[in-house]
Amino acid sequence: MKICISSGHGKYIRGASGNPVPPHLDEVDSARRVVEHVADYLGSLGVDVMVYHDDVSTTQSDNLDRIVDWHNSQGPHDYDVSVHFNAFEQTTKPMGTEVLYTTQDELAEELADAMALAGGFINRGPKQRTDLAFLNGTTEPAVLLEVCFCDSTEDSRLFHQNFDAICESIAMTLAGEEVEEGTELDEGIPAGDYLFQAKGKCSHFGGPDDQGVSEDENLAFIFDVDDAPHLFLPEQPKDTTGLARRLNPGVFYVACRWNYDITSKEMLANPMAQAVVRAHGSEFLAWPSDWGPHGDTDRIADLSPALMTALGVRTDDVVEVLYPARTMG
Numbered sequence: 182m183k184i185c186i187s188s189g190h191g192k193y194i195r196g197a198s199g200n201p202v203p204p205h206l207d208e209v210d211s212a213r214r215v216v217e218h219v220a221d222y223l224g225s226l227g228v229d230v231m232v233y234h235d236d237v238s239t240t241q242s243d244n245l246d247r248i249v250d251w252h253n254s255q256g257p258h259d260y261d262v263s264v265h266f267n268a269f270e271q272t273t274k275p276m277g278t279e280v281l282y283t284t285q286d287e288l289a290e291e292l293a294d295a296m297a298l299a300g301g302f303i304n305r306g307p308k309q310r311t312d313l314a315f316l317n318g319t320t321e322p323a324v325l326l327e328v329c330f331c332d333s334t335e336d337s338r339l340f341h342q343n344f345d346a347i348c349e350s351i352a353m354t355l356a357g358e359e360v361e362e363g364t365e366l367d368e369g370i371p372a373g374d375y376l377f378q379a380k381g382k383c384s385h386f387g388g389p390d391d392q393g394v395s396e397d398e399n400l401a402f403i404f405d406v407d408d409a410p411h412l413f414l415p416e417q418p419k420d421t422t423g424l425a426r427r428l429n430p431g432v433f434y435v436a437c438r439w440n441y442d443i444t445s446k447e448m449l450a451n452p453m454a455q456a457v458v459r460a461h462g463s464e465f466l467a468w469p470s471d472w473g474p475h476g477d478t479d480r481i482a483d484l485s486p487a488l489m490t491a492l493g494v495r496t497d498d499v500v501e502v503l504y505p506a507r508t509m510g
Contacts, residue, residue: 183229183258184355185321186219187248188212189265191235194244197268199332206331206340208266214462215264215328215348222352231255249318260288260355261323263315266331275339276330277303282323283316289324291354299350300343302329302336326351342499344462345380376444377456377504379437381481382497384474385489388430389418398423401472402446411452412470428470428485433458436471436483437502444469444504454505458484460492466506 190196190209199205213234223230233251238244252261269276278296282289289307297304305327310316316323328347329336340347386393403424406413414429421427428434435456439449448454449469458467467488474480482502484492494500 182227182356183231183255184223184260184262185231185233185252185255185258186216186223186262186264187233187235187251188216189248189263189325191238191244191247193237193239194235194241197266197331199268199334199337200271204334204337205271206266206329206337208268208331211266211328211331211340212264214344215326215351218344218348218462219264219351219355222349223356226352226356228352228356229258231258245314245318249315252315252319252321252323258321261315261319261321262355263323263325265325265327266329267327268330268332271332272330273334275303275335276333277305277336278329279305279327280307281310281313281316281325281327282307283309283311283313285322285324288322288354292324292326292351295350295354296326296328296347299346300329301339341461341493345459345501348462375503375505377437377439377502379481380501381499382479383460383482383484383489383494383500384478384480384496385486386436386473386483387425387428387434387470387485389414389421389426390430391426394423394425396421396423396426398425400424400470402450403470408450409452409468409470412468425471430486432485433465433467433488433491434470434485435467435488435502436469436473437481437504438474438476439469439472439504448505456502456504457506458482458488458492458500458502460494460498460500463492465491469504 189212196208198207220230220232238247280289280293293306329340403409413427418426455466474483
């Protein structure tokens with residue numbers, strides 16, 4: 182199976198945009214994120230996927246022609262997909278997702294259903310359009326996704342919160358029966374590639390300013406600064422003795438409820454292996470540093486303040502943690 186997918190508009194021909202961004206979305210930037218992440222998921226499903234972003238055009242007509250010409254130059258393929266974001270007026274209300282089509286009504290309906298379910302969006306459904314250059318000009322079966330409304334505060338929040346799930350739902354729907362029977366997926370990661378996987382709410386922990394841990398609280402599998410000097414501040418913070426308060430908040434580290442029968446304490450403490458932490462289309466490596474958070478919190482991970490900032494997440498936002506990120510030597 183081969184799919185060609187492009188982002189709407191271009192680097193110099195900007196699409197719609199909410200105000201302000203953030204928390205609203207910029208159509209071009211968000212569409213590019215979706216295209217790249219969907220392509221990653223499609224690749225993990227064994228689909229041959231081609232991606233395009235227009236970084237050249239300076240007029241709308243050139244932009245439309247360039248995108249259509251690129252799709253038509255890719256040889257025989259199954260689908261042409263264009264990713265856009267809708268806009269109407271600045272609002273805090275949810276507005277929803279929809280898929281535009283000329284001939285592909287069933288695929289458009291399936292994609293709208295999938296994005297609505299994954300993103301928590303209002304489902305505006307499939308909409309037939311006969312006046313759009315992309316749908317009229319491409320030679321293969323085509324759909325145009327309007328993922329959500331970039332000027333809706335609630336749609337934008339849902340998009341950020343459920344970004345991974347939205348992209349996976351698009352890829353799975355496009356791949357259709359091309360996914361082999363029995364294939365197990367967790368956010369596009371083939372089963373067995375990781376010893377630990379979790380997705381859910383997060384919070385922050387560690388460092389001199391973390392009042393949620395006591396002054397003498399230590400860590401679950403790192404017992405001395407010399408065991409992991411890359412994680413700690415050079416000096417113990419005043420009036421504290423525990424390693425939790427000595428963690429360097431500027432370092433990327435993560436705590437999860439690890440299963441020590443699968444990922445032992447010795448393995449987690451080994452600096453040669455790190456975890457991958459993902460959110461909002463970004464991912465970073467982070468060192469395991471502790472066990473937690475407590476199950477009563479309804480969270481799956483505690484992150485360093487620097488990692489939360491890098492990912493653009495706040496307390497109770499959703500992240501994904503996978504471990505180990507690389508084969509240990």
